[in-house]
Amino acid sequence: MTKKLLLRALAGETLPTPPIWMMRQAGRYLPEYRATRAKAGDFLSLCYNSDLAAEVTLQPIRRFGFDAAILFADILLLPQALGAELWFETGEGPRLSTITRPADLGALKGKDDIHDRLAPVYETMRILARELPRETALIGFAGAPWTVASYMVAGRGTPDQGPAHALKAADRKTFSALIELLTEATIEYLSAQVVAGAEVVKLFDSWAGSLKGQDFTDFALAPAARIIAALKARHPGLPVIAFPREAGPRYVGFARATGADCVALDNSVSAEWAAANVQKDGCVQGNLDPRHMVTGGQGLVDETRRIVRAFAKGPHIFNLGHGITPDGNPDNVALMVETVREAR
Numbered sequence: 302m303t304k305k306l307l308l309r310a311l312a313g314e315t316l317p318t319p320p321i322w323m324m325r326q327a328g329r330y331l332p333e334y335r336a337t338r339a340k341a342g343d344f345l346s347l348c349y350n351s352d353l354a355a356e357v358t359l360q361p362i363r364r365f366g367f368d369a370a371i372l373f374a375d376i377l378l379l380p381q382a383l384g385a386e387l388w389f390e391t392g393e394g395p396r397l398s399t400i401t402r403p404a405d406l407g408a409l410k411g412k413d414d415i416h417d418r419l420a421p422v423y424e425t426m427r428i429l430a431r432e433l434p435r436e437t438a439l440i441g442f443a444g445a446p447w448t449v450a451s452y453m454v455a456g457r458g459t460p461d462q463g464p465a466h467a468l469k470a471a472d473r474k475t476f477s478a479l480i481e482l483l484t485e486a487t488i489e490y491l492s493a494q495v496v497a498g499a500e501v502v503k504l505f506d507s508w509a510g511s512l513k514g515q516d517f518t519d520f521a522l523a524p525a526a527r528i529i530a531a532l533k534a535r536h537p538g539l540p541v542i543a544f545p546r547e548a549g550p551r552y553v554g555f556a557r558a559t560g561a562d563c564v565a566l567d568n569s570v571s572a573e574w575a576a577a578n579v580q581k582d583g584c585v586q587g588n589l590d591p592r593h594m595v596t597g598g599q600g601l602v603d604e605t606r607r608i609v610r611a612f613a614k615g616p617h618i619f620n621l622g623h624g625i626t627p628d629g630n631p632d633n634v635a636l637m638v639e640t641v642r643e644a645r
């Protein structure tokens with residue numbers, strides 16, 4: 302069997318047509334996702350229902366024939382497995398019990414105590430490894446420590462990660478200990494996903510852009526480097542995608558500094574700039590503005606072609622610069638896929 306396209310790009314091959322998948326490809330923009338979520342009851346129940354989580358993972362594969370499936374779960378399941386309370390406020394987003402004092406941190410579980418809670422997630426992965434088409438790659442994921450910590454400290458999403466920055470400034474010891482626990486637990490979590498069938502893992506550092514200077518080095522680069530080194534030691538040859546969203550100039554050299562096989566680009570950097578400065582070190586993923594999934598038309602086609610052309614001289618995985626939004630139109634997703642596959 303020839304190697305899956307996504308794995309070939311991750312191994313550094315320049316392909317005539319880039320493999321394509323989409324962040325949040327299983328999500329509310331799909332009527333079949335909304336129906337399955339209603340059947341599960343709510344979002345978290347869907348995450349922990351292995352059969353239904355596998356079903357929503359497969360829905361966008363059936364509809365669009367993407368080159369990769371990403372496990373259906375959430376980055377906040379790990380804090381929950383560590384003992385944080387987690388719930389979702391409809392129309393608003395996640396809420397967690399907060400970590401602000403050493404005692405809050407001390408009350409959390411250890412890195413090896415997460416697997417009972419996460420067992421349904423591993424079961425979802427095993428179902429997917431069995432049921433995916435043979436040409437489709439299976440991606441596991443976790444949040445990067447800084448991004449996950451920003452939710453744990455604030456107890457919710459925040460525009461500027463203010464509470465996490467404040468704890469980092471006021472009590473660096475507690476903050477660093479939280480990052481340490483998350484780094485260790487993320488290694489165990491991702492390793493278990495690989496054992497269950499993930500062929501690639503992706504580390505989502507959605508809020509990396511708010512870390513500056515030495516903080517970026519200490520809390521985005523260093524934890525990613527440790528996680529990747531540990532995973533590759535346990536699972537030789539495992540490809541890793543890192544997504545330090547909105548890292549801007551710090552995208553340059555990120556792959557080399559962390560050992561990532563591929564850096565995922567958000568849509569705030571131009572593809573032409575990234576081809577010259579980031580793709581020179583290896584595979585890149587991205588970076589169409591997700592807004593085009595709402596607006597469609599010639600703008601979508603032109604931008605898709607421009608990005609494919611800009612990255613054509615090196616290894617590239619086509620994706621959006623961030624997740625598709627609930628108002629995205631499935632017809633526009635189909636148009637994007639068609640355009641990528643005929644573009645070269």
Ligand code: CP3
Pocket residue numbers: 323324325326327328329338344371372373374375376377393394395442444458505507624
């Ligand atoms: O990409 C995929 O299709 C795989 C599944 C996936 C989800 N979340 C499902 C989800 C992945 C990889 C994530 C990652 C995730 N979760 C991130 C990092 C990526 C990013 O978007 O920056 C973050 C920050 C979270 C935390 C999170 N989960 C938030 C802030 C929210 C609420 C905002 C929103 O979009 O509603 C979620 C909920 C969530 N996670 C949904 C999905 C499909 C929507 C929930 C629903 O169905 O009601």
